[in-house]
Amino acid sequence: MQKGDFSKEFLEKIAATEPQWMREKRLEAYALYESLPMPHTTKDDVWRRTVDMRTQDYWRRTRRHLRSFAVDRYHPSVPNGAVSPEDVDYNEAETAGVLVQVDGQRQHTSDSEILKEKGVYFADLHTALQAQPELFRSYFMNKAVTLETALKSGNIAQRNKFDALHGAFWQGGYLLHVPKGVRVEVPLRVYIRMSEAEQADLSHTLIIAEEGSQVVVLEDNLSTTPDASGFHSGAVEIFAGQNANVTYVQVQRWNRHVWNFASHRAMVARDAQLCWVTAMFGGRLNKINQAVVLEGAGGNAKMLGLAFTDARQHLDVSTAQEHVSPHTFSDLLYRTVLKDRAQSAWGGNIYVYPSANHTDAYQKNDNLLLSERAHADTLPGLEIQAHEVRCTHGATAGKIDAEQVFYLMSRGLSYTEAEKLIVEGFFEPVMERIPLESVREELNTSITRKLVTS
C-alpha cells in the first residue's frame, strides 16, 4: 500500500481536494509544527502550564520514553476517495448509527432511519468537509482544540507540537451534528482501528450538540493486531450547546506498540450537561491533554477516567477543569491500576475564573499499584480567582492492601481471584457513574483481560 509522510508535499496532496481555507489552515499548522522542538528535547514539560519541581520529576520519566520515539518512522494513509462505504448490520434498537474506520480510511458508515428523520448529520470527516463546509469552518480546530487560545489550559495546546502536527495532517475521524432540540436516546458507535504496522492515525472527533439536544457517543480506538507498531495523533472536540445533554465515551485499546498523543477538549454551554468517560488500556506511551471548559452559567461536567496499564506502558495525562462562568459544576474522578513496570503520571488543574462565582469543582485521582515496580505520580492543582467557590481535590497512590488480600483468601478466593475482586472494587466508583450497562460490561472484559495477561 502507498504510504504518506509528514512532509509539505504530502500535506499538499491531502489538501488538493479540500477548500482553500482548509489548505491554509493546514499550512499554518505545519509552519507551527516545523517551528516547535520535540517536547522531550526541552527540560520543561511543555504540555503543562505550570512547571514545578514535582512535575519535573515525572516529566523526566515521560522524556525518557519519548527519546525512543521518531515521528518519521510512521506513515499517514494516502487519501483514497474511492472507498465506498458499505452498510453494516446493527440493531437499530440499540445503536442509532455506526462508523468504522481502518487506518485512517472510512470503511463503513450507517445511519439509522431515526437519525435521517431527525436531521442528525453523522459522517466521516472528509465527507463532512464537502457536505458541511460552514459548520466545519466555524468549529473545526477553531474553538476547542486550537493552536492559539486565551484559555488557561489552552497555553498547553499553543505550544504542543503534536496538536500542530494533527492540525497539519489530520485525516479520518467524524463529524456528528445534532440539531436544536433533537434527542437521540440510542447510542451512536464509532470504531477507529489501526491494522498495518507503522501506521499513523490522525483521526479527529468533532461532536456538535445544538441547544436542547441529546446524544450518546461510544467511540472505540482499537488495534486489530497485537504487535503492529503505530502512532496516533488525535484530537477530540465536543460542543455541548445550551441545555444540551452529551455523553461521550472513549475506550482506548491500542496495542502496546502504539505511541498515543491527543488533545481532548469539551466546551459546555449554559445549563448543558456533559458526561465524559475516558477508558485507557493500551498504548506504549500515552500523552493526553483533556480539558473541559464551562463557558455558560449552570453548565455541568462529569469527567470519569479509568485506566489499566501493564508491562512497560507509560501513561501521562493532564486534565483541566476550566470554570469561566458562575454556577458551574465539574466533577472529575480518575482511577488507574498499574501492573508490572507500568508508570503513570497524572496532573490535574481546576481553574476558576474571577467571573465564576458559585462554582463547585471536584477532582480526585487514585492509583492502585499491583506490583512493586509499578510507579504512579499524581499532582492535583487548583487555581482559584473567584471568592464563592466550593472545591475539593485529592490524590492517592497505594499498593494492593495485604489485609484485604488475606481477608478474601481466608474466604476461599485464590490470590488471583482476590486481586481481581479488589481491582473491580477499585474501579467501581467510576463504573457506577457510567450510565450504560453495555459500556460497563465491555470495560469489565478489558479489565479482566489485563489481569490475566502476564
Next chain:
Amino acid sequence: MSKDLTIKDLHISVQGNPIIKGLNLSVQQGEIHALMGPNGSGKSTLAKGLMGHPLYEVDSGEVIFDGVDVLELEPNERAKLGLFLAFQYPTAIPGVSLANFLRLAVSAVRGKGANGSEKDGLIPMREFRRELREKMQQLGVDDSFARRYLNDGFSGGEMKRAEILQLAMLEPKIAILDETDSGLDIDAVRIVGESVSQLIGPDLGVLIITHYPRLLDYIRPQFVHILLDGRVVESGGWELTQVLEAEGYDPIREKHGIDE
C-alpha cells in the same frame, strides 16, 4: 466421622517477637470451646496464624485438620478444607458488594463443578440468591446488606453480623470467632450470640476467642481454656468462666508464675 483440628506445641512470632509459645489445643466438629485470655496473651495471633496470615510466622509445631498439615496450605486452601475465621476487625473492601463477594467465596469453598455449578465455576445465581435470602432471614439480617460494599462503612455490630452471615453461607467444619463480642454494646452481643447459637450443631466445631465471658451467655461452651503468655495454662468446663468472673486473671497468673 467428625473431624478435628489439633494444635500441637505451636510457636508463632510476629516480626521476630515470639507470641504463641508452645500451644496445645484440640477442637472437634460439634464441640464448642472457649479460649479466654487477657489483652496481649496471644489470642488474635493464634487466630490469624491458624488461618495463614503471611505476617504471622509459624516457627514450630503442628496444626493438623482431618489428617492434613494445615500449615503447608495457603489461606484459601484452609478455607476449602473447612476452616473459618470470623475477624475481630474485618477488612473493608470498597466497591465489592457483599453478595458478589459471597457468591465467589461460596463457589470457591464448595469447589468447581459442585452441585449444578455453571461453566464459570460459580454456583447458579438463582440458587445462590435463594440461599442467601434464607440465611439472611434466619439471622435477621436486613436485605440491604447484600448490596452494600463489604464492611465498608459498617458499624461494629453490622461487621460482626456480616461475619456470622459468611459463616452461615460457607458452612465450615471448624469456626474460629476472634473476639466477635469486642466493641459491641449489650444488645449487639445478644444479637450476634443468638445468631451464632442458631448455627451450632453436630457439623460445626467452634473456637470462641474472647476477653470477656459475655458472649458465652448465649453460646455455652463445653470446654473452656485459659490463654496466658502464649500458652494454654488451664482447661476445664463452664466453671472456669465463673472463676474468672469472680477473681479475674491474677490468681491464675500467680499460680503459673506469669508476670503481667
